[in-house]
Amino acid sequence: MTANLTDEQLVELAVKENPDAFGEIVKRWERKIFALCFGMLNREEDARDAAQETFISAYRNLPGFRGEAKVSSWLHRIAVNQCLTKQRRRKARPESALEDEANLPQTNRAAPRHLLPSNRAEQNERLKLVRQAVLSLPPELRQVIVMKEFEEMTFQQIAETLDMPLSTVKSRLYTALKQLRMKLEKTPLEFV
């Protein structure tokens, strides 16, 4: 029943009649919001917490949603703010840098079997550089490239979600790619 409703209709329904309608919104956007948070934070635990906080905040503030923006825009804005807050708190803790090194995802598990250990080490090193390069981007550029590569959204969807012109989205993506290229080309590792 609720599957055919738009996000805005679901919000209205959740506010007026049935709070459980918000569950449908969560179901639609949980993967994308989680992907966004992971791309912004690069840590599963932090991404999960940020996504959870996003939906809780959205649910808590449902009555205040006036429909001036799309529900997707609203959720993305909350999620990005949650991610930036988490990142600031993490930076404030000096011991978090050591935790980051210890909790890096084990990339070996997904490495192809035919790769030699030396190649695997190189690949791990390259992935580490990519993560660092993306995380070092300014938030507005990082958000666009994460939405494009992690959430796999089109330019039009990104423009609607972020409530900005299509040309601005393309411009930011161009700038983000350019900066990533400069950071990654500084390293002596070869690209495969």
Added chain:
Amino acid sequence: MFNDNQKNASCRFADEIVSYLYDEIGKQEKLDFQSHLADCASCAEEIDGFSLVRSSVQQWRAEDFAGLPTPVFEIPSAKTLERDSSSLSWFEQIRAFLLLSPNSLTRSAAFAVLAICAGLAFFVFNSLPDRDVAQSVKEPAMKANASPTAAAEAGGRNSVVSEGNKDDNQQTGSSKPLDLTEIKGKSDAKKAFAAPAKTSFRVRAEQPSVDKQTGARPKRSASAKAEKEAVKISPKPGSKQPALPDLTDIEEDNSLRLSDIFAEISMR
């Protein structure tokens, strides 16, 4: 469209690089761009560099994220949220409200500005000098000028007491009634003291009379000292009463008074 970092800004196809890269381009535009790549080395190099970056980011996604299951997000019930929100500090509640209500930022800022202006106005108002005291200093001086002519003729001691607060007697520590017997023209005296003054000081001074023969008016000396003493006497509300000064050595007030003028006229 793009910023100054763009290498091939002069190339008219630069805007299409990301569209072509992500294959979000029309068929005809794609064909045009492909033929352009054959002729434009900078665009070709740009496409190659961006492709490598893309593949690295996609590899990162595949390695770290693709295999992760989607967490189960629990939305607490309304009651639980109310309980949780009550446990939040007031700062967190305000912050959460402002975070999700950008329109309220304007209202909050306007309210903050109004509160600051009100606070400043209150501070400025309170820092102004006590008007009552200042006014009270003037009025007795004016009343002294308008004292009855008999005061001048009496040549004796002339007590000028303003009908101040009842605290006046308390301040001076004396409940002695006003001695107006030496003052002739009681009606004038009544007029002089008809309007209640806001002051609360008592001044005793010998008032020199107008010389009948010469008609010389007595010189009036400045009564600033008396006024100052009077100001000292009248305490501000709520403050401790200062020590009462000795008023016996106050200079004579020889300033010109209206009563003197009237007296002179009547004599003529």
